[in-house]
Amino acid sequence: MKKNILSIFSLCALMGLSGCNAFLELEPLDKVSPDQLLETEGGVKALLANIYTMIPMEDFNYRPNAGFNQRGYDGVNETTNLAFLTDEATRSDGGVDIGYEGFNYWPYGDIRQVNIFMQNVEKAKEAGTISVADADRMTGEAHFARAYMYYGLVKRYGGVPLIDKVQDDDYADGGPGAVAVPRSTELDTWKFVLNECTLAAATLPDATSGSDLYRVTKWAAYALKSRVALHAASVAKYWNLAPLAGEAVTQKLVGGMTSADADAFYKECIEASKSLIENSGKSLYKPAPATVKEAASNFQALFLNDQNEEVIFSKAYLNGTTNTNQGHSYAQFNILPQVNPGALKYGRFNPMLEIVDLFEDYTDDGTGKSAKIVTRTDGNEDAYIPNFHNMNNASVVNTLMSVPFVKYNDLYEPFANKDARLLASVVVPGSSYAGTEIIIQGGFIKDNNSYVAYSNESTQKNGTTYYALGAEGETMFSGFNNVNSGEDANWTATGFGVRKYMPEGESMSPDRLSSTTSYIDMRLAEVYLNYAEAVVENGSGFGDKELAENYLNALRRRAGHTDRISLTLESVLKERRVEMAFEGKRFWDMNRRREFHTEFSNNRIRKALVPMLDLRGAEPKYVFARVNYFGDETRGGRTFQNINYYRGIPNIATNGLVQNPGPVSYTHLRAHETLSD
Numbered sequence: 001m002k003k004n005i006l007s008i009f010s011l012c013a014l015m016g017l018s019g020c021n022a023f024l025e026l027e028p029l030d031k032v033s034p035d036q037l038l039e040t041e042g043g044v045k046a047l048l049a050n051i052y053t054m055i056p057m058e059d060f061n062y063r064p065n066a067g068f069n070q071r072g073y074d075g076v077n078e079t080t081n082l083a084f085l086t087d088e089a090t091r092s093d094g095g096v097d098i099g100y101e102g103f104n105y106w107p108y109g110d111i112r113q114v115n116i117f118m119q120n121v122e123k124a125k126e127a128g129t130i131s132v133a134d135a136d137r138m139t140g141e142a143h144f145a146r147a148y149m150y151y152g153l154v155k156r157y158g159g160v161p162l163i164d165k166v167q168d169d170d171y172a173d174g175g176p177g178a179v180a181v182p183r184s185t186e187l188d189t190w191k192f193v194l195n196e197c198t199l200a201a202a203t204l205p206d207a208t209s210g211s212d213l214y215r216v217t218k219w220a221a222y223a224l225k226s227r228v229a230l231h232a233a234s235v236a237k238y239w240n241l242a243p244l245a246g247e248a249v250t251q252k253l254v255g256g257m258t259s260a261d262a263d264a265f266y267k268e269c270i271e272a273s274k275s276l277i278e279n280s281g282k283s284l285y286k287p288a289p290a291t292v293k294e295a296a297s298n299f300q301a302l303f304l305n306d307q308n309e310e311v312i313f314s315k316a317y318l319n320g321t322t323n324t325n326q327g328h329s330y331a332q333f334n335i336l337p338q339v340n341p342g343a344l345k346y347g348r349f350n351p352m353l354e355i356v357d358l359f360e361d362y363t364d365d366g367t368g369k370s371a372k373i374v375t376r377t378d379g380n381e382d383a384y385i386p387n388f389h390n391m392n393n394a395s396v397v398n399t400l401m402s403v404p405f406v407k408y409n410d411l412y413e414p415f416a417n418k419d420a421r422l423l424a425s426v427v428v429p430g431s432s433y434a435g436t437e438i439i440i441q442g443g444f445i446k447d448n449n450s451y452v453a454y455s456n457e458s459t460q461k462n463g464t465t466y467y468a469l470g471a472e473g474e475t476m477f478s479g480f481n482n483v484n485s486g487e488d489a490n491w492t493a494t495g496f497g498v499r500k501y502m503p504e505g506e507s508m509s510p511d512r513l514s515s516t517t518s519y520i521d522m523r524l525a526e527v528y529l530n531y532a533e534a535v536v537e538n539g540s541g542f543g544d545k546e547l548a549e550n551y552l553n554a555l556r557r558r559a560g561h562t563d564r565i566s567l568t569l570e571s572v573l574k575e576r577r578v579e580m581a582f583e584g585k586r587f588w589d590m591n592r593r594r595e596f597h598t599e600f601s602n603n604r605i606r607k608a609l610v611p612m613l614d615l616r617g618a619e620p621k622y623v624f625a626r627v628n629y630f631g632d633e634t635r636g637g638r639t640f641q642n643i644n645y646y647r648g649i650p651n652i653a654t655n656g657l658v659q660n661p662g663p664v665s666y667t668h669l670r671a672h673e674t675l676s677d
Helices: 002-014 023-030 041-053 075-079 108-127 132-157 168-174 186-203 218-241 259-279 292-302 330-334 353-358 394-401 420-425 524-537 545-558 569-579 585-592
Strands: 089-091 311-315 349-351 443-445 451-453 458-461 464-467 519-523 607-614 621-628
Touching: 041 108, 041 132, 075 330, 108 132, 132 186, 132 218, 132 585, 186 218, 186 259, 218 259, 218 311, 218 519, 218 524, 218 585, 259 524, 292 420, 292 545, 353 569, 353 607, 420 569, 451 607, 519 524, 524 545, 524 569, 545 569, 569 585
Parallel strands: 443 607
Antiparallel strands: 089 349, 311 519, 443 451, 458 464, 607 621
């Protein structure tokens, strides 16, 4: 039996202790009681592996509509990514809501397991089953997991009940009432999470090796503390941009923090970030490329091999076709049609034009300004075509025909001088992927000033046949087919595909859950950006502005830029968006900075770029139409309400907690996840 337990742990260690589900099923499956697990070092580590599975990491198997570690088949919803809830990207069928998740995260059953584990580690140490050093390390890991869980709670609900011990004795002494814990204030909850990070860092090792590669270190605790402190500071500073009312507000369960609190949190972010940067030995991956092409190659490679000097904490996977429920399907869902190996649903990740426009070119004049894709000779790049998909509307036709388009010789030309991070993160029209030229074309303009869009009609000119979507067969092009068709929307509907985290130049299985690319949860670039933002934002003058500017420009040098830009809030936030595009940060950045309700106000419609073949001249040329994204336009736009900055507290009928402002929207609470667990 000991051999079986150890072999289970060896598998979990290989996976980063992050993919072994249902350790709580060991007793009925293997007839092993919790007490027996505590009799061996391997048994204690098996319990620890279970704790790792509870960490609410928003990774490849996180679904905003369902929750964490979701691997079951769920049709189109299975392909949803957190970026789709923002202005970064959308799902190809356009059917994703903006700004909020569709599930409850209320992990008090998991928190109880962490508390029990901490108690049992002490018992195992006293019994001599594990060494003092191992016990201290495991306790640190448990504090890290508990910090992560409570961070998952506070950023969704504000103040929550803080339970940091096993309540069995309290129940025995006083019955159910003795274990009923009220919500703490939002301020105290943020402080609790940060203290958990501090406790974790105190006993975690500086580094890992061998089978421990995916266990947390001291620096992961500092990275989490940096992230949490910045989030708390932003909420404290920007709460008044979206104020709410009600009993939860009166009791400071949401809000109630001051500018002094904000500065205190910014200071904690700066100190945690500085300690990590100066003492961890971490450095940017390949920070000094010789060329822009090399910069793009390096940045792409960063996300395909997590064993590099920049990564602080990541999660590994095994091929799920041979290791049940251990892989993910990110590559299969997002591969474009021309290079699809046979996946059932693909091409689902569609970056928006807004994020593509945000990246710079290589003017490098020290301003760091974005460089929009040039589509018009009059420079009016803020003009967009509405109802573009309605080719029978005369006003739409007239609008399109009146655009003074820049005419290009090929699909790739408008993107050739853009920031290396764009070309490493986004598949743009005409770029190469796995040795294939990716054809993304949304229509053509005929000689008679009519046009075809989103339909692969053909026409002839001078004896040559041209196709509206760029090629004859559905596997020969990658854009604008089956637009708005739900299950069969496997072609980009925005003009772009995703490249970040996508394997390239190697064979790829079409099978669900067969992807094994690691998910990078924390890397040094984020800590650089956290430090820079906290230095700019705090009102007490804390932190080193020159150092923050150095960090900002180090990221730019890694991207092939040669100038030096100034440290401003605008420059920091722009660099954060382009450096960390599609990594799940934009959603929470807009939340913590209270930007969602202004970015998505009055039925905002996000934008797409439609490459078209212009057949009106002597030689066919490519033009690029800036259009309203059909998925938003057909739904009347997207609006974010202030009340969605906080989720509704679940299960208040039984737990008696004070409800947050606004309606309770989510009904997927698992029955066992109550405070009485």
